[in-house]
Amino acid sequence: MTIFGIKSLRYCVRMIRLLSRLLTPTALRYYLSVILVVAANQSSAADEPLTITLRIKDHLFVPAELTAPANTRFRLLIINEDITAEEFESAALNREKVIMGNSEGVIFLGPLSPGEYSFFGEFNPRTAQGRLIVNGPQS
Amino acid sequence: MIDAVVIVLREVLEAMLVCCVLLASSYALGAKRTWLLPVTLAAVGGALLYATNLATLTALFDGRGQELTNVLLLVLTGASLLFYLLQLPAMLHNKRTLGKKEAPVTSTLYAVLIIASAAAMVRELAEIFIYVFSYGIASGQAVPVVSGAVIGAGVGVSLGIFIFFGLLWLGKRRCLQMSALLLGLISAGMLSQATRFLVQSGFLPGEHILWDSGWLISESSLPGELLHALLGYDATPGIEQLTVYVVSLAFAMLLLRKLMARQGTDGDALRQ
Numbered sequence: 001m002t003i004f005g006i007k008s009l010r011y012c013v014r015m016i017r018l019l020s021r022l023l024t025p026t027a028l029r030y031y032l033s034v035i036l037v038v039a040a041n042q043s044s045a046a047d048e049p050l051t052i053t054l055r056i057k058d059h060l061f062v063p064a065e066l067t068a069p070a071n072t073r074f075r076l077l078i079i080n081e082d083i084t085a086e087e088f089e090s091a092a093l094n095r096e097k098v099i100m101g102n103s104e105g106v107i108f109l110g111p112l113s114p115g116e117y118s119f120f121g122e123f124n125p126r127t128a129q130g131r132l133i134v135n136g137p138q139s
Numbered sequence: 140m141i142d143a144v145v146i147v148l149r150e151v152l153e154a155m156l157v158c159c160v161l162l163a164s165s166y167a168l169g170a171k172r173t174w175l176l177p178v179t180l181a182a183v184g185g186a187l188l189y190a191t192n193l194a195t196l197t198a199l200f201d202g203r204g205q206e207l208t209n210v211l212l213l214v215l216t217g218a219s220l221l222f223y224l225l226q227l228p229a230m231l232h233n234k235r236t237l238g239k240k241e242a243p244v245t246s247t248l249y250a251v252l253i254i255a256s257a258a259a260m261v262r263e264l265a266e267i268f269i270y271v272f273s274y275g276i277a278s279g280q281a282v283p284v285v286s287g288a289v290i291g292a293g294v295g296v297s298l299g300i301f302i303f304f305g306l307l308w309l310g311k312r313r314c315l316q317m318s319a320l321l322l323g324l325i326s327a328g329m330l331s332q333a334t335r336f337l338v339q340s341g342f343l344p345g346e347h348i349l350w351d352s353g354w355l356i357s358e359s360s361l362p363g364e365l366l367h368a369l370l371g372y373d374a375t376p377g378i379e380q381l382t383v384y385v386v387s388l389a390f391a392m393l394l395l396r397k398l399m400a401r402q403g404t405d406g407d408a409l410r411q
Contacts, residue, residue, distance in 0.1 A: 012177045015250040038342070059278075075341075085273035087266075091358040094348070094375045095339055097205060098269060100194040101277065106202035108341035123274045125142055 061130035070136030090119035143287025151295025154263040163306035164318035181257035186264035206340035213333035219255035220326035323391025328371020331384035
């Protein structure tokens with residue numbers, strides 16, 4: 001069997017060499033410019049402060065029903081108060097994010113049209129269920 | 140336990156699909172299997188790093204670290220799959236000019252195979268690690284979670300082996316075409332998923348959701364999961380996602396056509 005042969009080391013070296021091309025001075029300068037542009041965008045994005053908080057406690061979402069304004073972009077801050085990890089998931093909102101135990105995560109949502117959007121915790125799909133209710137005029 | 144089976148199965152399915160199609164394609168090309176060890180090491184090592192540092196990672200870049208890492212992994216997979224498709228016609232040409240004894244596969248191609256499959260596996264494996272250790276064992280449900288995970292992984296790996304042999308059963312020529320088609324679809328799906336993570340982390344503007352086909356095929360149902368892994372199916376795609384999907388799929392299909400044209404001129408290059 002040659003599955004785990006010594007040749008594989010050569011491929012590893014080749015792989016590292018290939019990846020190292022991503023770290024040439026030109027590439028680094030490019031990354032720096034991208035980071036600067038992103039940083040500039042962030043300072044301008046700071047003027048949308050609407051943050052909605054959702055907590056995970058005892059494998060449940062608190063509150064299980066959230067409300068948000070229609071046609072607005074907002075941040076959803078998810079705070080996991082359990083020691084266990086959970087994954088926030090929603091097909092309707094098109095989002096998924098793992099939140100480790102005793103930590104928090106942010107996702108950006110919207111602009112959404114009025115309606116009801118369900119979400120759930122992937123690790124407790126039957127019990128950890130919640131809804132986001134979006135109120136407001138149709139755009 | 141059923142939940143554990145489903146969760147682990149869907150993660151394994153996504154990772155296995157990329158690896159098994161790549162394995163079948165490289166096998167039809169005459170590649171050796173030496174690249175499997177580096178892939179395993181890189182995927183398991185990467186997944187352990189990802190899973191153990193996820194809380195720190197998430198907090199980076201103003202709470203966007205997790206999405207950016209996912210984008211990096213998805214783009215790495217999608218781009219290296221497209222690069223692999225780009226290289227295929229030249230490989231066929233080499234095979235013909237060098238004769239049967241020489242392996243036509245260059246070490247660059249091996250490196251691309253390693254990067255594509257390892258990057259595809261890291262995220263899925265890490266999610267399984269997190270589910271089993273940070274959820275299952277931490278919440279004292281070790282027995283149902285671990286046994287469910289083992290069953291799910293078993294079913295996923297069996298499906299992967301089934302896909303691998305199914306592709307080889309087509310014969311080398313058709314296997315290359317079919318796997319190139321599948322790889323094109325998968326890479327388009329990966330790149331559109333990367334776009335979705337950029338929207339989720341606020342780097343791209345709020346998407347205009349184009350349609351909701353959740354009533355027809357729910358994303359969390361088994362057919363939905365399969366379509367998601369295979370075609371990057373999304374019940375509620377945004378406009379950015381669809382654009383990236385269409386562009387990369389068109390590029391992949393162009394490469395597929397080139398491959399088939401090359402196979403046509405090298406009539407018996409792969410007829411066995």
